Amino acid sequence: MNYYIIAGEASGDLxxxxLMKALLKKDVNASFRFWGGDLMQKVSNDLVKxxxxxxxMGFLEVIMNLKTISKNLSFCKNDIENFNPDVIIFIDYPGFNLRIAKWAKQKGYKTHYYISPQIWAWKENRINAIKRDIDKMYVILPFEKNFYEEKHHFHVEFVGHPLIDAIADRNQVDEYEFRANHELSEKPIIALLPGSRKQEINKMLEVMLSVVDSFPSYQFVIAGAPSQDFEFYKKFIKNKNISFVSNKTYDLLSVSFAALVTSGTATLETAIFKIPQVVCYKGSWLSYQIGKRLVKLKYISLVNLIMDKEVVKELIQNDFNTKNLKKELNVILDPNERTKYFMNYYELEKALGGKGASEKTAKLIFKAIKHQFTHEI
Known part of the structure; x- marks a missing residue:
């Protein structure tokens, strides 16, 4: 079978x-063409973009890059037609993917969506496009099944969260070797996860690093994003108690004592590693003002959303400052408070559905496409 996959972010690449590895187990003749990143390219060489x-990132940047986005949409449509896939698999990235899905459905392609757009947070009216243009939806958060089926009468498959597999299947890290390879001291590590895009790293990292001098007994280690070179981070490393590790976030989390994390998938990853964390977010003033009027959630972190309570502290916009960050970091370093984090994290992992998300999704996709193929013959 021919599979065309569109992932537009680092998490989608993972x-x-x-998913590609799991599909190859089901379909030894699988052929891929995809938008993604380095991890997907290790499975197959047919990377498009x-x-x-x-x-x-943000409303303003999208507006400023409308011409580029339009070119990418046209290019993608032509590329799909040339490849002529048996199925198109969309992974999150809704602004782009839902536009392609509308066109693809009209052209008669089979459309499967893995990792739902977060329409339960904002742009709920996208449900109309999803019901019209998506043949199969595979969701990874436990509350999403009820959201789709009870509220919007659209059948979806809950397959569990793929991060459980990604983290469980990684190679174990020798802490002594890791510290030696990256010239880290014996001090407990506070990991800094400032995001993956330059504009968000610039906003987040400066505030995160402003607390370093207040915690001399710890070493702060920046988790460098795979999409950014070390040269970009050099300007932030002005203190001997600040270190840098590139493209080794999981290894870093596995040996960390605490973490300061930019809101996003990384908050869930940190929780699965059982690392107490403070969730941070700061956008441009305009983007934040627009966003808070559109997003209708009590929390911004996936950890709190899934548990439906404040498991991790969220410092958002003006609350994300040096004073508050020092206060909350002291909390998660306290032994008594840390015990509460660990207990909540174990409950969180149960709610995520255990291992096997990629395999379950691959099985369902292959079964659907095989049935379609057999029916057509």
Missing amino acids: HGSN HYKDLAF
Whole structure:
């Protein structure tokens, strides 16, 4: 079978690569063409565009890059027609993917969506496009099944969260070797996860690093994003207690004592590693003002959303400052408070549905396409 996959972000690249591996187990003759990143390219060489050339953050940046986005849409449609896939698999990235899905459905392609757009947070009216243009939807958060089926009468498959597999299947890290390889001291590590895009790293990292001098007994280690070179981070490393590790976020989390994390998938990853964290977010003033009027959620972190309570502290916009960050970091370093985090994290992992998300999704996709193929013959 021919599979065309579109992932537009680093997390999509991770989950796309594991889905491709799982599809190859089901379909030894699988042929891929995809938008993604380095991880997907390790599975197959047919990369069309890298996600680092697609990521536009915030309302203003999207508006400023409308011409580029339009060109990418046209290019993608032509590329799909040339490849003529048996199925198109969309991974999150809704602004782009739902536009392609509308066109693809009209052209008669089979459309499967893995990792639902977060329409339960904002742009709920996208449900109309999803019901019209998507043949199969595979969701990874436990509350999404009820959202789709009870509220919107649209059948979806809950397959569990692929991060469980991605983290469980990684190679174990020797802490002594890791510290030696990256010239880290014996001090407990506070990991800094400032995001993956330059504009968000610039906003987040400066505030995160402003607390370093207040915690001399710890070493702060920046988790460098795979899409950014070390040269970009050099300007931030002005203190001997600040270190840098590139493209080794999981290894870093596995040996960390605490973490400061930019809101996004990384908050869930940090929780699965059982690392107490403070969730941070700061956008441009205009983007934040627009966003808070559109997003209708009590929390911004996936950890709190899934548990439906404040498991991790969220410092958002003006609350994300040096004073508050020092206060909350002291909390998660306290032994008594840390015990509460660990207990909540174990409950969180149960709610995520256990291992096997990629395999379950691959099985369902292959079964659907095989049935369609047999029926057509």
